[in-house]
Amino acid sequence: MNQNEIDIFLNEVSAIRKTTDSIKKRYQCFTSEDFSIFELFSPNENTISNVLSYLLDPAQTHCQGRLFLDAFLNSLNGRESINRHEIFVPSFKQSIHVSTEYTIKDNRRIDIVIKSQDAVLAIENKAYGAADQTNQLADYAKWVREEKKTKFLLVYLSQNEPSEDSLGNSDEEREQTRELTVNYTFKNLAETLNRCTPQIKSEKVRVFVECMILYIRSYICGEVTVPNNFLIESIGNDLDKIAAVLEIRNNFDALIESAEMNLLEELTKQVQKEFGDDIKVIRSESLRQRYGGIDFYFNKANHGLWALRFEADNPEMQNMLWGVKWRQFDRRSNDVAVKLAEVMSDTFRWSKGNTQWPWWSWIDKSEDNLIGDNWMRAEIIQMMLTQGETDLSKFIMSRVKKLHDNISDEDYLNL
Numbered sequence: 001m002n003q004n005e006i007d008i009f010l011n012e013v014s015a016i017r018k019t020t021d022s023i024k025k026r027y028q029c030f031t032s033e034d035f036s037i038f039e040l041f042s043p044n045e046n047t048i049s050n051v052l053s054y055l056l057d058p059a060q061t062h063c064q065g066r067l068f069l070d071a072f073l074n075s076l077n078g079r080e081s082i083n084r085h086e087i088f089v090p091s092f093k094q095s096i097h098v099s100t101e102y103t104i105k106d107n108r109r110i111d112i113v114i115k116s117q118d119a120v121l122a123i124e125n126k127a128y129g130a131a132d133q134t135n136q137l138a139d140y141a142k143w144v145r146e147e148k149k150t151k152f153l154l155v156y157l158s159q160n161e162p163s164e165d166s167l168g169n170s171d172e173e174r175e176q177t178r179e180l181t182v183n184y185t186f187k188n189l190a191e192t193l194n195r196c197t198p199q200i201k202s203e204k205v206r207v208f209v210e211c212m213i214l215y216i217r218s219y220i221c222g223e224v225t226v227p228n229n230f231l232i233e234s235i236g237n238d239l240d241k242i243a244a245v246l247e248i249r250n251n252f253d254a255l256i257e258s259a260e261m262n263l264l265e266e267l268t269k270q271v272q273k274e275f276g277d278d279i280k281v282i283r284s285e286s287l288r289q290r291y292g293g294i295d296f297y298f299n300k301a302n303h304g305l306w307a308l309r310f311e312a313d314n315p316e317m318q319n320m321l322w323g324v325k326w327r328q329f330d331r332r333s334n335d336v337a338v339k340l341a342e343v344m345s346d347t348f349r350w351s352k353g354n355t356q357w358p359w360w361s362w363i364d365k366s367e368d369n370l371i372g373d374n375w376m377r378a379e380i381i382q383m384m385l386t387q388g389e390t391d392l393s394k395f396i397m398s399r400v401k402k403l404h405d406n407i408s409d410e411d412y413l414n415l
Contacts, residue, residue, distance in 0.1 A: 012234065037208075038215035042362060048127045048220075049100050049111040051212060052189075056114065057098040062205045067196055069096075069114075075184075075192040076155070082162070082178035090119030090151040104143045108136070111157075119151040120144055126158035127186065127220055128313050131356060132166035141177040154181045157189065159221065190216045222316030222376075256317075259384035260287055264294065266387070270397055271296070275404060287312045287375070295327070296400050298407065305336060306358075308403055310396060317375040322399065323351070323360025347406040348399075371395045 041047070054060050055068040062068075069092065076089045094116045102113040102122075112123035122144055124137065137156065144152045154177075156162050161183065167174040190213050197213075200206040235241045260283065268281045278299055285292030293311030306324050313319035324340050337358040344359035345351065351361045363373045371380070371392060383390040 036215055036218070037211050039219070043127075043215070045111070045125050045127045045130065046101070049123075049125045052123070052125070053098050053100045053112045055193075055209070056112070058096070063202060064196075064200055064205060067199055068193070071192050071196050072189075075188060076153070076182060079182050079184075082156075082181050082183060085179050087153060087180070087182055088151050089153060090114075090116070090121050090149075092116050092119055092121075094118065104139070106139070108139050108143075110140055110143075115147075115149075118149055120147045120149045121153050121155065123155045123157055126156070126160070128319065130354075132163040134165045135168060137162055137166045137181060138168035138173055138177045141180055144180065152180065155184050156181055157184050157186065159185055159187075186216050186220045190221065219319055222318045256288060256381070257286065259381050262387070263384040263392070266389075266393055267294065267396060270389070270393060271400065274397070274401065279400065279404065282307075287317050293325075294396075295325075298404065306340060308400060310363075312375065317380075318373065320363040320373045320375055321360055322363060323353075323357050325357050325360070326355075343407060344403070347403055 043051075055062065056072060058066045058069055073089055073091065076087070079087060081087050092114065096114055096116045099113045099115075100111060102110045104110065110122045111125040114121040114123075122140055124140060126132075137154065141154050144154055162181070164174065167177045167181075193209055193213050193216075197206055197209060200209060235245060264281065264283050271279050271281050280297040280299060282295045282297065283293070284295055287293060293309050295307035295309050297307050306326055308322070309325040310320065310322045311325070313321060324344055326337075337353075340358040341353050348361075351359055353359050363371055375381075380392060383392040
């Protein structure tokens, strides 16, 4: 396929997109395709755990009985543990109790625990890719075994594999943890909930579950949930159009990489012009990689300990967040974390923090004009590819400049 044929096809796709956008705007008051009740409340991992435990509990006010619990258990049947052993899924035929934030030895807290007289199932929820703690799954697995139930299982609910450090200290302990742990992705969960929807008798509950499915697919899995049927019909079985689609697909990753590198180059130029050698810009892996992001090191202060960071929470440049994140720990880290949280809260606003991020915030579209937390959008990628200043670079540089200007000489000494 030559360049002219690709250009013709791209123009046709562009025309179809504009037409479908126009139709969508005309009828969106009836369809509200972009509405997500979960997006309004910025759910965290605890929120996701609370919703899932609510659905899995037959005694809850959704009044659908064991529908969600049985669907979840059935979706586990036939799976293997991490080390390919056969697993035995509890059936929970007796009465059960569902808990969240279940506290065990050493103040460990399991996200969800389902218990009956003869069975126990623990769920570790890593909805947003939080790092595993050392020996975390090993401690959970040990607790599950010590419950001395006939059937027991540990479910690792995540888009990623558990870390080796989480599985235990020794080869034997890691193998024992793998033996009773099953990986279960949020895509699996969305599929399981979707299979339930035709059987949900309450309209209110069905709409709630459908919103949950949409949120999981869009904001946790990073899927494009609504295909453009007009475009699919236009392509049909036309060989040239199919070839053009494949050509575009094969070059998509290169396009995004080029966009990221151009953004990095532009930010580096602007930082050098504004701050000289005071700040260094580094991209640590692509924004489409887990934990990939753009880091700004304040050279006077941090000695490589922390960076002002812009990061995507999933591989499709969605759920974008920013804040100060540790790059390495040393004996000063706890004291520095407290000081960082104070400086960031004074400079911007109060926000949450954790071990990895002393201060962080989602990139809220309503607050930050046209940027928002989804950067896999045509207008954002166009900004990344543009030479010179754009709304995207202004948004990033405004945070860098404000923090730089508000760090006092005394703060620099303490950071």
